Amino acid sequence: MTTLRTFPTSPIGFGCMALSPIYGGTTDDQARRTLNESIDAGITLLDTADVYGKPHDGVSGPAGTNEEMLAPLLAQRRPEVQLATKFGITGIALGEDHRGQKSTDGRPEYALKACDASLQRLGIETIDLYYLHRPDPEVPIEESVGAMAQLVQQGKVRHIGLSEVTADELRRAHATAPITAVQPEWSLWSRDVETHVIPACAELGIGLVPYSPLGRGFLTGTLTREQIATDFRGRTARMGAGWDANQQALAMVSDVAAQIGASNAQVALAWLLHKAEHLHVACVPIPGSRESARMIENLGCMELQIPSHLMDRLDQVAQTIHGDRNISDDPRWISSGRE
Numbered sequence: 001m002t003t004l005r006t007f008p009t010s011p012i013g014f015g016c017m018a019l020s021p022i023y024g025g026t027t028d029d030q031a032r033r034t035l036n037e038s039i040d041a042g043i044t045l046l047d048t049a050d051v052y053g054k055p056h057d058g059v060s061g062p063a064g065t066n067e068e069m070l071a072p073l074l075a076q077r078r079p080e081v082q083l084a085t086k087f088g089i090t091g092i093a094l095g096e097d098h099r100g101q102k103s104t105d106g107r108p109e110y111a112l113k114a115c116d117a118s119l120q121r122l123g124i125e126t127i128d129l130y131y132l133h134r135p136d137p138e139v140p141i142e143e144s145v146g147a148m149a150q151l152v153q154q155g156k157v158r159h160i161g162l163s164e165v166t167a168d169e170l171r172r173a174h175a176t177a178p179i180t181a182v183q184p185e186w187s188l189w190s191r192d193v194e195t196h197v198i199p200a201c202a203e204l205g206i207g208l209v210p211y212s213p214l215g216r217g218f219l220t221g222t223l224t225r226e227q228i229a230t231d232f233r234g235r236t237a238r239m240g241a242g243w244d245a246n247q248q249a250l251a252m253v254s255d256v257a258a259q260i261g262a263s264n265a266q267v268a269l270a271w272l273l274h275k276a277e278h279l280h281v282a283c284v285p286i287p288g289s290r291e292s293a294r295m296i297e298n299l300g301c302m303e304l305q306i307p308s309h310l311m312d313r314l315d316q317v318a319q320t321i322h323g324d325r326n327i328s329d330d331p332r333w334i335s336s337g338r339e
Helices: 028-041 065-080 108-122 141-153 167-176 197-204 215-220 247-260 264-278 292-303 308-315
Strands: 002-004 007-009 013-015 045-047 082-087 127-132 157-163 181-183
Touching (some): 028 065, 028 292, 065 082, 065 108, 108 127, 108 141, 127 141, 127 181, 141 167, 157 167, 167 197, 215 247, 247 264, 247 308
Parallel strands (some): 045 082
16 A cells, blocks of 8 residues: 555556547446446556546546446445545546636636536445546635635545646645645656646655556557557557657667566666655656556566666656657646746
8 A cells, every 4th residue: 555645555556548449449337347346456546537437428628438338337336435526627528628718717606516416427425536637727726725625624525636737736735735745747758747746745745646657658659650649649659749759768668668578668667666765755647548457567667676776767768758748738827837
């Protein structure tokens, strides 16, 4: 087990966004089968959000269908898992085009309403870890977190988290109510959070739950350009225009993996856990996959020892990357755009 502040969970979590059509098709039954097999293997932190999933016809707010998919599983295995979900992105589905539109809502009244909606879809009484998915630039973060603290007092939420916050926003939020975890994008090819956000987490004793720790699958070496042509990854700077140029980074990871007899994913996750230990923060990465075998393979990173000279080699990966990590044309969408 790993403890994020006072929140014990498995050392690696499951990013449930991968079980929505955003990365390709799957059925709810297949998704739950993958989750059940992953839980059996020891992965017990399930991370979702109200905006994940394919929306029902006529829905005007967050789709909620990834949460709905989880409900039957939670009805059977609730005591065995830690459930995290998020609110604050107001689009129908993640990855849709928000150009010219306000895409976040951090108002206290919205936080309370969104939590009740998530609880109903999930079929549970309490959310273990509830995140503000993105700060609302029009609402002081103290107000958003104040409402989340009310949810803790009401017994609807156990722990509070934040995603893509700056160090300043984190300090202000933590002064309002205890923050258990921050969910940034952090990986071999996304390291901007090491400058301000992670030192703030270390200072305040706040854990990290890195999303996209495998570079949305790119760093695993298992993707083809054709596979991502139909989802939003193909529209990003790194996996669209930068696909060919970033093969150099992939080759570096693959070379290290070959030298130590591990998969690329295991190497990327082991590097991340080692880096977190070096930076004095508790860390639970949340890779995702439609295949339980991939998730079980990921657990092998816990036993992986990477020699120091190969760690140094991996540290150079980020320097070779072409393209920004932002998936939006709004620089404020990620913490580095507001630092």
